[in-house]
Amino acid sequence: MSQRSCLSVILAAGEGTRMKSAMPKVLHAIAGLPMVAHVVKAAEAAGATGLALVIGHGADEMRKAAQKFAPKAETFVQDKRLGTAHAVLAAREAISKGYDDILVMFGDTPLIDAAALAAARQKLAEGTAVAVIGFRPPNPTGYGRLIEKGGRLVAIREEKDCSEAEKKIGFCNAGMMAVAGKHALRLLDKVGNSNAKGEFYLTDIVEIAGAEGLDVVATEASFESALGINNRAELAEAEGIWQARRRREAMLSGATLIAPETVYFSHDTEIGADTIVEPNVWFGPGVKIASGARIHAFSHVEGATIASNCDVGPFARLRPGADLKQRAKVGNFCEVKQATVEEGAKVNHLTYIGDARVGAGANIGAGTITCNYDGYSKFFTDIGEGAFVGSNSSLVAPLTIGKGGYIASGSVITESVPDDALAFGRARQKTLPGKGKELRERFASAAAVRKKAAV
Incomplete structure (x- = not known):
């Protein structure tokens, strides 16, 4: 199957009115990534070699977003919403290019498992014309039932059309399917709209293919994988499922999460073995943590790189561009942004380090701040190896503190300090x-x- 070409047609034109949002539904995020981007990742993991996004509401916003998560995807606009088959045919140009497999997916099913997609594609490789992905919800009420006979799928029956016996079927339609590329356009073009809503339903191709004597089967995905998102409550439910999966994956890979249910990962968080994460830690996008680090409770980390055996928090904030080298320490109520804290350096308490380098083995005292912004521009502070900055110091950038430099507590330093020099920048005390x-x-x-x- 690895040699078979595959086009994934992702339907993402829904307005999502139940989300109560001006933003297109599929751009709402799970783990910091738009839900449609999760679908794209699953398609690519299942071997999709082409991507077609069918968009509608917020088309310009969708195109702009797609440049980030699917830069090679083709976009097609569904001008009128006339059903799922009509939506798929909006991508006719892409489908006609001769792909072996066509995967039809939905942009609001962010938890879909790539293995379920690959299983459907495998059926096509074995000669099946249509493989419909089904699932078994705890309560099938409201879902279309998959009607099978002799190991073949003969129909997808909407509940209102089901007999009493068919209503007892627990195997339901997840909406997604794989269609052999050589049959796809012909089957889609045969779909009619002789129904109460006057719409073209993708599900009709099951009976159309069967009438042609083609092989149609159903494959199975987990209930969680097939979960569709229609409102913000369901969005939160999907977030919870994604987080639970990722936490388990992290722990099975060697990380310790002391209270897993309180730790939140982003879609791209990397965490090394023997790292310990204490309760109530939030990881935003772009975090990479090497082995043996410890992230203490109530820390907020985003866009940061943390080397092995670092110590962070509690109540620390690492912002984008924070780069901690081996055995660096960023302690309680400290914030680091766009700065490197080199090997063994310590930023222990109540401190802000921004647009700076803290040299190896340097010690930054409590209450120190780098004054990096003048209201218009950012400036750099360079703190040399082994430097000591006393508590409650303000370092006004641009500034260099040399190797082994010593800054007296309570100083405002505005001029560079040579290697091994002692600098005072405070008023002389007077006692009356x-x-x-x-x-x-x-x-x-x-x-x-x-x-x-x-009074």
């Missing part, structure tokens, strides 16, 4: 004996006068 008592008495007297005047 008795002045504190005098001030308290003056303030108390003024408060009493204000209170009396207010």
Whole structure:
């Protein structure tokens, strides 16, 4: 089958009015990725060599989004919504190119398993003309039933048309199917619209193919894989299923999740073996974690690279461009953005490091900030190897602190500091004996006068 060409036609023209959103339904995200992009990934994993997106509502927005998750996909607009077969035929130009297999999928089924798609394609490789993907929901009410005889699929019956015996069938239509490319356009063109809604239904090709004596079968996907999304409650349900799958995968690959149900991954999170993730950690897109790291509770990580044996959090925020080298430490209530923290360096408490390099073995004291933005432009702070920055220091970029440089606590540093130099940037302390008592008495007297005047 690996030598067979395959076109995946993904139907993504629905308005999704039940989502109560101006955005096209299929662009709503699961794990930080539009649900239609999950469908694209599944199609590619099942061996699709071509992609055709059938779009409608928000066509311009869909095309723009598709450039990111499916740059090679062809897009076709379904001007009128006249049924699923009509939607597939919007991609007639792509279908006519002579692919061996045609996979028909839906952009609102983000959990579809590539293995289920591959199983349907395998039936085509064995000579089947149409392979319909079915599933067994906990309650089949409302779903079209798959009617089989002698191992062949003879019809897809909508519930309102089912006999009492057929209503007891638990094997239901998931909507997706694989069609042999040599038969696809002929079968689709035979679909009529003699029904109550006057629409062209893709499911009709089952009986059309059967009437031609072609082999039609049903394959099976899990209920979760076939789950379609129509509203935000179902979107949240799908998110939960995706997260549960990914957490299990991470743990089986060697990561420890102390409270798995509280850890949230993005679609592209990479996490190494022997990494420990404590409760309530959120990973946004673009996170790569090597082996042996520890991510403490309530940390928020996005667009960051974390090397082996790093220590992050608790309550740390790593923003895009954060790059932690081996054994680096970013502690509680610290934020790192577009900055490298080199091997063994420590950013322990209540600190902001942005547009900067923290050299190997350097120590950044509590309350330190890199002042990297002047309201118009960003500037870089370079902190050398083994430097020590005392607590409550402000480092005003552009700035270089040399190797082994030492910054006294409470300093505002505006000029570069040479290697091994000590820098102070604070006012000299002055102590006035008795002045504190005098001030308290003056303030108390003024408060009493204000209170009396207010009566």
